[in-house]
Amino acid sequence: MAETGSARWGTARLDGGKVLRWSLLHVGALVGGACFFSWSAVAVFAGLTAVTMCLGVSVGLHRGLIHRAFRASAPVERALALLGTLAGLGGPIAMSRMHDLRDFHQNQPEADCPPYFGYREGFTRAMAYALFHTWHPRDGAPDAPAAPRVTQDGFFRGLERAGPWLQAPLALALYALGGAPWVAWGILVRLALTQDGFWCVHYVSHVEGEQPYELPGCAEQGRNAGWLALLSMGESWHNTHHVYPASAQMGLGWRQPDPGWWAVRGLAALRLVHDVKSLAHLPPRLGARLRRPEPRRTRRLCALALRRA
Numbered sequence: 659m660a661e662t663g664s665a666r667w668g669t670a671r672l673d674g675g676k677v678l679r680w681s682l683l684h685v686g687a688l689v690g691g692a693c694f695f696s697w698s699a700v701a702v703f704a705g706l707t708a709v710t711m712c713l714g715v716s717v718g719l720h721r722g723l724i725h726r727a728f729r730a731s732a733p734v735e736r737a738l739a740l741l742g743t744l745a746g747l748g749g750p751i752a753m754s755r756m757h758d759l760r761d762f763h764q765n766q767p768e769a770d771c772p773p774y775f776g777y778r779e780g781f782t783r784a785m786a787y788a789l790f791h792t793w794h795p796r797d798g799a800p801d802a803p804a805a806p807r808v809t810q811d812g813f814f815r816g817l818e819r820a821g822p823w824l825q826a827p828l829a830l831a832l833y834a835l836g837g838a839p840w841v842a843w844g845i846l847v848r849l850a851l852t853q854d855g856f857w858c859v860h861y862v863s864h865v866e867g868e869q870p871y872e873l874p875g876c877a878e879q880g881r882n883a884g885w886l887a888l889l890s891m892g893e894s895w896h897n898t899h900h901v902y903p904a905s906a907q908m909g910l911g912w913r914q915p916d917p918g919w920w921a922v923r924g925l926a927a928l929r930l931v932h933d934v935k936s937l938a939h940l941p942p943r944l945g946a947r948l949r950r951p952e953p954r955r956t957r958r959l960c961a962l963a964l965r966r967a
């Protein structure tokens with residue numbers, strides 16, 4: 659493994675296993691998607707992506723398990739976590755650890771936030787770090803263990819162990835219902851685009867868009883990238899999320915569409931979740947300051963400067 663970036667808290671190393679898995683998945687998606695194209699398969703791809711990313715990753719794992727922005731019974735929490743794991747980005751324990759580790763480093767002053775967790779080296783570098791590198795904390799560096807209620811739950815541990823094998827029963831069901839095209843698009847193309855799309859959204863929502871709040875002393879403060887709102891399930895209202903991390907709501911009002919928030923409200927209406935925290939009920943994070951909206955031209959220049967820095 660090559661060492662490509664080190665800092666006070668640890669080192670990012672190129673991970674051959676990640677490169678190999680990503681390459682095989684993308685070759686499979688390209689060949690399978692081209693050889694077995696059908697419009698019903700594209701619809702299956704779109705439907706499964708929306709359900710796994712919205713109800714699974716955004717609502718179940720991110721807003722629910724990681725931020726505890728609402729409460730749910732164990733069966734509901736587990737069903738949402740199952741959908742989230744089927745997105746193929748990682749199980750509930752790995753996703754919680756990854757989120758909290760990024761959070762810890764992004765909230766350090768700029769000098770102490772390694773490029774692996776920041777977005778100062780441009781799009782290509784950020785994607786290469788996220789997709790092909792692994793973070794190795796130094797001895798004694800602060801770790802970010804996931805909450806014991808996640809790591810010690812037998813069902814969540816089972817999801818974590820199952821990992822990619824969880825796709826096998828879904829693939830069999832898709833094959834039985836729609837043949838090879840449904841498997842190619844519902845599994846291979848979906849997993850490949852979910853991985854790339856997730857990290858693209860991450861990158862854009864840190865470098866492009868409005869920043870109504872500032873968090874002095876924090877290396878990364880997120881930006882509100884409105885044009886990505888529907889595709890990201892509302893997660894691209896990311897400056898708002900940095901300032902109100904405990905809120906299940908990320909978009910404010912009808913001008914800021916937030917599909918994840920709509921899903922939480924739907925689940926609450928069905929009495930499947932309760933104690934939902936919204937922007938109206940929470941104070942901004944300690945130290946956050948509202949700043950005047952930036953003109954569009956300044957925003958563009960800031961994003962360009964960040965990419966070139």
Ligand SMILES: [Zn+2]
Nearest residue numbers: 878880896900
């Ligand atoms: Zn962020």
Ligand SMILES: [Zn+2]
Nearest residue numbers: 720725757903
């Ligand atoms: Zn978060």
